[in-house]
Amino acid sequence: MFGISEAAVLIIVAVLVFGAKKLPELARSAGKSLRILKSEAKALKSEGRAEGADSPSAARYSVRPAPGERPAAAGEEDPGGAPRGS
Template sequence: MFGIGEIAIVLIVLILVLGAKKLPELARSAGKSARILKSEARAMKAEGGPEPQATYQVRPTPHEDGTAR
């Protein structure tokens, strides 16, 4: 049977062969998106925008007797 490495190589070759026309367009689009994101991040930093906040909550771990810390 084929391993993960061989499957990855075959998929990369297929993508290059079948999507060769679209690759330059996709690369340009990704570059533009990255530049826009970078400039917006700089603008927020310059304005003193809100700091990123954690999106998770820390729950207390129970003691051996079953009570929370």
């Protein structure tokens, strides 16, 4: 993706912008942030598998009719022409 010359330019720019003393601290901070993000994503993924699709939380995201709107019968079309209730 990057060649050696592009990487060298990026390193030089980073040193000029942040300073040589600040770069290790920034790298450590970025590494910690990425580790935390990765572990949280893994936890959410495993939590989603443990709950399954038939859990009450899955019903929380189902489509329901708006207040005052009658539920559509299976196969009935909405005014836009798309089938409803399937």
